[in-house]
Amino acid sequence: MKQAAKLAGFELVGIAKAEPMVEDYQTFIQWLESGYHAGMTYLERNAEKRKDISMIVPNAQSVIVVGRSYHTQHTHHASVSQGKVSRYAWGTDYHEILPHKMKEIIDMLDQIQPDSISKLYVDTGPISEKQWARKAGIGWQGKHSNIISREIGSWFFLGVIITTIPLAYDKPIEDYCGTCTACIDACPTSAIIQPYSVDAGKCLSYWTIEAKPDIPIPSEIADRMDNWIFGCDVCQDVCPWNSFAVETTIDEFHPRNGQSTFDFSYILEMEQSEFSSRFQKSPVKRTKLAGLQRNVKALQHSKG
Numbered sequence: 375m376k377q378a379a380k381l382a383g384f385e386l387v388g389i390a391k392a393e394p395m396v397e398d399y400q401t402f403i404q405w406l407e408s409g410y411h412a413g414m415t416y417l418e419r420n421a422e423k424r425k426d427i428s429m430i431v432p433n434a435q436s437v438i439v440v441g442r443s444y445h446t447q448h449t450h451h452a453s454v455s456q457g458k459v460s461r462y463a464w465g466t467d468y469h470e471i472l473p474h475k476m477k478e479i480i481d482m483l484d485q486i487q488p489d490s491i492s493k494l495y496v497d498t499g500p501i502s503e504k505q506w507a508r509k510a511g512i513g514w515q516g517k518h519s520n521i522i523s524r525e526i527g528s529w530f531f532l533g534v535i536i537t538t539i540p541l542a543y544d545k546p547i548e549d550y551c552g553t554c555t556a557c558i559d560a561c562p563t564s565a566i567i568q569p570y571s572v573d574a575g576k577c578l579s580y581w582t583i584e585a586k587p588d589i590p591i592p593s594e595i596a597d598r599m600d601n602w603i604f605g606c607d608v609c610q611d612v613c614p615w616n617s618f619a620v621e622t623t624i625d626e627f628h629p630r631n632g633q634s635t636f637d638f639s640y641i642l643e644m645e646q647s648e649f650s651s652r653f654q655k656s657p658v659k660r661t662k663l664a665g666l667q668r669n670v671k672a673l674q675h676s677k678g
Contacts, residue, residue, distance in 0.1 A: 375541065378482035379440050382475045383623055384533075385526055386441030388510030388544040392427050392434035392536065398505045399425035405571065412574040414584055420500040427501070431493050431536040436543070438479065438535040439503070439510040441521075442472060444627040445529035445619040448634055452601050454677075456635040457670055460579065460605025461529065463657035464634050466626035468531045470655050472496045476533050483537055492537040503532045511544035517569040518557035518609035524550065527616035550615070557609035562598040566609065578606035587664035591672040599676065603641070603669040604658055630656070641670045 379387035402424060411417045423429045427437065444462055452458045462468070476494045483492045495501045504521050508514060512532075513523040522528045524547070551569075558566045565576035574580040581591050582604050591599075600608075610616060622628070630652075644652075649663040658666065 375438070375479065375482055375486070378479050379438070382440075382478040384440040384442050384475065385620065386439075386512050386523055386530065388439050388507070388512045389541050390437045390439065390506055390509035390511075391543045392431075392437050394426045395502060395505060395509075396425065398502060402502065410567075410571070410573045410575065412580055412584070413586070413589070414574060414580070423500040424502045427536055430499065430501070431491060431538065433491075433538050434536050435540040436537050437506050437510065438537065438541070439507045439512050440472075440476065440479070440533045440535070441507070441512055441523065441526070441530040442468075442475070442533070442624070443526055443530045443620050443622045444468065444624070445527070445616075445622055446628050447621065448629050448632070450634050452635040454601075455638050456601065457603030457638060457641065457673065458601050458635050459603065459658065461607050461610075461634075462531070463604055464627070464629040465624075466655050467657045467659075468627075469496055469498070471624060471626060472531055472533045476535060479535060483535075483539055487539050490537060490539045492535055492539070495534045495536070496531070501534050501536075503534055506534055507532055508546055511547050514547055514549040514551070515570055516557065516613065516615075517551050517555065518561075518566055518613070519570055519572050520610065522550070522613070522615050523618075524615070525618065525620075527619040528610050528613060529616060529619045554614065556612045556614065560608050560612040562600055562606070562608060563595055578602050578608075582606070582665075582669045583661050585665070587662050587668050591668065593676065596672040596676040599669075599673050601635075601673060603636070603666060603673065604661060638670050638674060641666055 507521045513521045516522040563576045
């Protein structure tokens, strides 16, 4: 099965036993109750399924977690009149790519046990992907809350397969962040309120992606946007473990047209038809044209 994952192109693969996540669930509920999810109320729905994965796949025995690098050698070179886009959104949306690759693993599981049930999730359900990745030994949860691998850093996407087949389970690995606080110190809005916990209400990624287009970006956030118009990579950019990042083998994850930045004027003058065409099957479509233009206007206003 692991060989099938490697042949499908996944750099990382681990397996965890499907069992209730009591402690992690309590941490998640406390995070919700503290309001740190900001306007992402969808996280409140079906929350109990994050505790017991058998509510999603009855008689689940194993959780397979895979990781696929999206790192490229491209970097941001934004001028004062250009907006930066998060690395994960430079190319095609991973939701368009990972499921097809993961189906190759499910085909292998079906061969192993034809009467088994296996379901895949790529950030598409009430699954605590990061915690399952940690339990499966993919990596540890960094202080910026992302999963870090000793082999390839943190520039990778996660996919989860829940199956009724019992498999050999991996063990969680040690937390190798040590005393490093680079991500906490570098966060432009102090959104990492404590190690491993992020307040979305302070996070640039939340405000430039998740916040509805009609909600204005607070001035205290806009003043610290540093030309980010979709997402923010600061906490991962400064992470020492990303010196081990490996180049993605998927061409679609590279910047389209070599672009990782966009002129403010280009975004503000863009019509809906051009937005739909330029960002077809791109994560940028999530924020909608109105949201992207809102982000640029907030930046311009903050610059006076």
